[in-house]
Amino acid sequence: MNDKFSDTPPANSLPEEKNATPAQDPQTAAVLPDISDTLKAPFLPHVNPDAISYEQAHAGVCVHIPGSALMSSGDELVFYWGMNSSTTPLLISAATANTTVRVLCITYNFIEYVQYGLVDVYYEIYRDQYLIGTSPVLMVTVNRHTPVTPRQRERKRSMTRKFSKKPDHNRF
Numbered sequence: 001m002n003d004k005f006s007d008t009p010p011a012n013s014l015p016e017e018k019n020a021t022p023a024q025d026p027q028t029a030a031v032l033p034d035i036s037d038t039l040k041a042p043f044l045p046h047v048n049p050d051a052i053s054y055e056q057a058h059a060g061v062c063v064h065i066p067g068s069a070l071m072s073s074g075d076e077l078v079f080y081w082g083m084n085s086s087t088t089p090l091l092i093s094a095a096t097a098n099t100t101v102r103v104l105c106i107t108y109n110f111i112e113y114v115q116y117g118l119v120d121v122y123y124e125i126y127r128d129q130y131l132i133g134t135s136p137v138l139m140v141t142v143n144r145h146t147p148v149t150p151r152q153r154e155r156k157r158s159m160t161r162k163f164s165k166k167p168d169h170n171r172f
Helices: 054-059 150-163
Strands: 061-066 076-081 084-089 100-106 117-127 130-134 138-142
Touching (some): 084 100
Antiparallel strands (some): 061 100, 076 084, 076 117, 117 130
């Protein structure tokens, strides 16, 4: 009998994916732990994440990546600020929950995708090219314009009146 699907290779002879996760690769799943439960969200020590101003975003915002006891030297940290990502290996020998394993300075002058409004900030940990953990997401709000308080508005009005050019009627 002539079968039109006879040229399909058997299922066990298909090539393996290079970027398989431990869940897809049963041999590695037993070796690599899922450390997501031990990871903490990144934090901004000197900035209110609910109101990052335009000036702060362009001057630079420091983001601290907290450690985990299950991180090890040689793990790869992939940090995400919205659609931007940065990859770096961890060089520490022993991390704990109280250590900071990486400090990044994000400035809108040097990133490819400038985003305003709500921005997701998180990181992933890879070991031997396998994803072993994802941190909780920190939602930050980056304002396009600085909020103007009533006091700032009044100061602006008084400065405008004080330094505005008045016509000189005695000139001609």
